[in-house]
Amino acid sequence: MNIVVCLKITPDPEDLEIGPDGSVSTTHAEWKTGSFDLPALEAGVRLAEMHGGKVIALSAGTSQINQSKVRKDILSRGAEELVLVVDDALKDASTAETALVLEKAIRKLTDVQLVLFGEGSADLYFQQTGVQVGERLGWVTLNAVQDVRLLENEALEVQRIVEHELQVLDVPLPAVLCVTSDICEPRLASMREILRASKKTVFEWSLSDIGIEGLTPSVEIVKVMAPPRASRKGEMLSGSVEEMVSALVNNLRKDGVL
Amino acid sequence: MEIQRQIFIFSEDITLVRELIGAAQVLAEGKPAILSALVIGGSTSVEQMQNTGVDRIYRLDTLPPDCLVEDIFQTLWGITQEIKPDYLVIGATTAGRLICGRLAARLNATALTDIQSMEFDAQGLLIRHMVFGGGAQRLERPLRQPVVMTIGKGQFEFQAAHSEKVAEVIPVAFTPPETRAILRERRELPPVSVNLAEAKRVVCPGRGIARREDLTMVEELAHSLGAEIACTRPLSEGLGWLPRERYIGISGAYIKADLYVGLGVSGQVQHTIGITDARVVVAINRDAEAPIFKQADYGIVADLYEVVPALIDALRSA
């Protein structure tokens, strides 16, 4: 049973730089696998370790995703192979285009029974690509998946938490599951795995390799800016600690929040 | 005759449907539009939908017990083939996200999620939503029709409909999807321990708190304020003494509390992004230069080990 785990490689949101004019830049950001996707990779690897089968990591994006450090990091966390669909037309690709590209890439792979996604990408967190790929493949598709077990009859037992309700479901294969981050704790790469990573195969596909001649963007990004700042009174209290505290309490009461 | 704009809304969460109607009114742009909605359930839910400005109510009685609300996707798909909507507005619940994705994929449409605001300009619709875990906001324009969107709570208000329009009710049958998951068991879970997004008051310790034991003082203040305890990203402001769900900021919680009190919080942007919607922000910090003071309504430059006990006493005696 081949398990495909889809990952998105993005600039690290922690490295976001907001300019004085509210401009937003990721030029100095480190590119890495999304932190929400690593639990999905771990879940896929544990399933493969338990029931046999191979995990293939799949990602799509511009040439910036194709860095040796990123490839090695993914391949040292249990994935046997890595497929990268690399094309600069995928710059700022919307969920619709990404879903089309991932669908075509998955169809090119053989004997895939299960596709796993994280709960959302680290940069956009729209929580859409996974469910769109599921629909495009025509497979059973679920999000908010908390636990996955393989039953004997080649079906899955899946647990979901949907708002305040725990659901236990039998899911036929093939299926697409978007898992939450607390499904399991991603492993730290071991020295042995990192060394083995450099020996594993990485497939680099272009859009035409997966039968896509061109992409028509479904969304135009007009502007990216720092979120609006609420205007604040900026009233600095003064005097002794007691005076400042009583002034604060009176102000809060006047504002109706105490 | 000008072609009427077709807008379709759905959410299994009835409290969210009213806000979706508010969003639909924005999408109608004051021009003639036909607003349709799918409702699951008996006549009471249909009644609630009347006189809200909705023109057409598709009614689905009940779902088989081993079905998920997400399985109405097939039925929804049938409706969209009939009315060819320009906009599909889905409530941003877990089920709503799944439905939105499947509809967008099958319609080869544009999917826009967790929309915060919408407006029209000469070229058409413009929407705003958060990216980078809230670190930035993106203004986008859908280039493909139809547009499938999800909208969460608290983004759009419902304006009571002025006309006494009675919606046409059209019953629809449930058509199960060809292959689907079988729901075997369903259990209600106790609500999550801390829901910072809904908390009315929040107390937030930062790097100024020297030791884990001092959190008891913070808990005492939170107790006397009836507030939840939050914290800042582990390193930049705190030490990971509190669980991850209590982080405010990028990839953490966004609070809309009435009162936020920062104790020794220096105010790095990755944190303060999460408190912009708080009504009143109080900052207590020894360092007069701390950036938090520029984003606070009230600032106290003093040692929080003196201010907090004094504040607890003031609250207790008041």
Next chain:
Amino acid sequence: MSEEKLDVIVVGAGVAGCSAALLLARAGLQVALIERGPYPGSKNLSGGVLYGRVLHQIIPDFWEQAPVERFITNQVVTFLTEDSSISLDYKTEAFSQPPYNAFSVLRAKFDRWLGDQAEAAGALLVPGIKVDRLIVDGEKVIGIAAGEEEMFADVVIAADGANSFLAQQAGLRSRLPEEHVAVGIKEVIALPQDVIENRFRLNGNEGCAFNIVGSATQGIAGGGFLYTNRDSISVGLVIQLADLIERQIKVTEVFDHFLQHPFIDSLIKGGKMMEYGAHLVPEGGLRMMPRLFMDGMLVIGDAAGLTINNGFWVRGMDLAIGSAIAAAEAVIRAHESRDFSEQSLALYHQKLSESFVMADLQTYARAPHFMQNPRLFNVYPQVLRDIFLGIYEQSARPNQHLMTIARRAVQQNDLSLLDLLKDLWNGARAL
């Protein structure tokens, strides 16, 4: 994987470790380069001037692809007092063509590139793994352990920096004494490229390097530095630890005081602080050098204490590369002869001695002691200040003869002629 044996394990992907791994991989050896940070350079910090001609030997014209900042054509030694600065400002076109004499570098970018070169040459780069201990069989080092994972090799090269726990574990070196180290504190401050070029009178990719002595460190033994990068400034202090401990002043306050000195503030004005870092600088020179080799193990780079500071410049990276070259030669020879004993690996020490590395360490053997002379940091800057004040001040009274000005400056700062002569003599011998 870890069951079979590698030819070499290099611990630490700094400038020394990457260079050694590169040379060994080129010679066809199976070498693993283990780095505890997420990428080579993520844990490394230097003032940031690389004297590049030795790297040019192993990567010709490296500057054409390496992420270097500026080539240094302007070297300035500045004596600071509270209200004055006296600078010896040397600028030369000789350093403005290949093979460039020196570059300002930022280690997180530079070491990362160097690590990529080692990996491209065939070295197995293993980031994010901390080596906890050596595996020793009797007197012979046979491998390393990270957590419960073990990896074996014919030779382990310790390139794990100034603290080098591996050299200590192997018994090649004892705990570092306070007298032999300095604490380096640094900020990288962003400034637009054109502002840097105007402010420091640089055109194109020229750069300048300031070495600053005197009240930069409030009289504590040590010195400041300020180097121009492409669009940022590296500014920092290197403070002798024993002296700092004796003076019991908070090092962070000494650093802030240094940044606020008018001379420094005028050079970083309008900048935006991007990163604040610290690093231990080995300053013992020859006297602190550990035994550099034993059965199955070599020590290179900062781990071997290979840094020299003679007041005019501070060098570490080029010595580290020099040691990597010597180490690689020794390991390749040992690999051919299949003899990894101490005697065989002694070739490393021999090659080091034949190279500029040991020669320079000998030449400047007295520098560390000389650089601890307190007069360097308080008296002489003050004397120079008084002399130049005397020369330039025109207060409508008759000028004094230069010799009188000098003599008075010396007396005012209670500098005995004997001390002056002794210091000049020591300085000459040390430099």
Next chain:
Amino acid sequence: MKSLSVNEKLALNKYELDEGHPHIVVHQAVCEAECKIRACLFVCPANVYSEQEGKIVADWAGCLECGTCTVACPPQALHWEYPRGSFGIIYRQG
């Protein structure tokens, strides 16, 4: 240039915090027995060490891993090691 407090400087750095795995442990008994001058309080560039009610406390999360304290402090006063692989300070400039 506007001067920043040490905390604010550290806040601009990038760290990967290894929650629950402190890499510095202070042995108070050794501190009291052997150390008079409490060098840790003034040699550390990151102000990791502070004194509360006579005890030395280590805010290890902000450590810059320079190792100065291991040289300045009495030998057994600190259990100091590098953070686990890929954790701790991550220099982007260096």
